[in-house]
Amino acid sequence: MTKNYTKDDSDVRLAEREWMVQKQLIGRDITDRAVINSMLTVPRHVYVKEDKQDYAYYDTALEIEESQTISQPYIVALMAQALNLKASDNVLEVGTGSGYSAAILSRIAANVYTIERHEELAHLAKERFRNQGYENIEVRVGDGTLGWAEKAPFEAILVTAGGPIIPEPLTDQLAIGGRLVIPVGDKGEQKLIRVKKTATSDLIEENLGLVRFVPLIGTEGWSETNPRHLQ
Ligand code: SAM
Numbered sequence: 450m451t452k453n454y455t456k457d458d459s460d461v462r463l464a465e466r467e468w469m470v471q472k473q474l475i476g477r478d479i480t481d482r483a484v485i486n487s488m489l490t491v492p493r494h495v496y497v498k499e500d501k502q503d504y505a506y507y508d509t510a511l512e513i514e515e516s517q518t519i520s521q522p523y524i525v526a527l528m529a530q531a532l533n534l535k536a537s538d539n540v541l542e543v544g545t546g547s548g549y550s551a552a553i554l555s556r557i558a559a560n561v562y563t564i565e566r567h568e569e570l571a572h573l574a575k576e577r578f579r580n581q582g583y584e585n586i587e588v589r590v591g592d593g594t595l596g597w598a599e600k601a602p603f604e605a606i607l608v609t610a611g612g613p614i615i616p617e618p619l620t621d622q623l624a625i626g627g628r629l630v631i632p633v634g635d636k637g638e639q640k641l642i643r644v645k646k647t648a649t650s651d652l653i654e655e656n657l658g659l660v661r662f663v664p665l666i667g668t669e670g671w672s673e674t675n676p677r678h679l680q
Pocket of ligand 1 (some may be wrong): 499517518519520543544545546549550551564565566567570591592593594609610618662663664665666667668670
């Protein structure tokens, strides 16, 4: 399902976005039509600082506020594709950051609930969603490693920060048939893991390759005060 192009789209940004999708996504292994349409639709330049907007469609992660990052477009597409989203899905994202990946998910699925530990980032993301008219995204400030029990179960959960383990509250909040995508490993490098919950509530894990994310900090993640250790 593709929703509308946004009001602030200039022809230049649209051309840049088409180039990004063609070169960085279709040119690699992104084949999910809904993901491709969403990446064509959401203006990535709106999710970065003003002085970074000219680089928004480059094949790279960029720094955002609070020393965090907006992920590389290809990685956003890869994770969204791995979630195998349906239009009726209830989705949880841990790590709102700029809001970009939540926006991508929101153009495909029914509802997106996204949690960010930094208040300023949550606030900026909320403003962006309001300006874009994206009404199916709810943002909360908190520890996403504990999930969002009131909105569970989720058909899909995306974690956009790298943790030492797969948080149990997240697998508990996954629907039968649900998919969880999360980077797991140490601070330097993580494996991108997809967990599927079967009809008998078994969890099946697949390794989708190596990635590098900022740390997942929280009760079921890394400790903030001693970032080399678990909480
Ligand atoms: N999805 C983001 C985007 O599109 O910009 C990418 C965000 S960045 C790679 C990861 C984010 O996870 C950071 O903003 C960080 O503050 C947040 N984070 C880390 N641990 C968290 C936790 N336990 N709960 C919620 N957010 C967390």
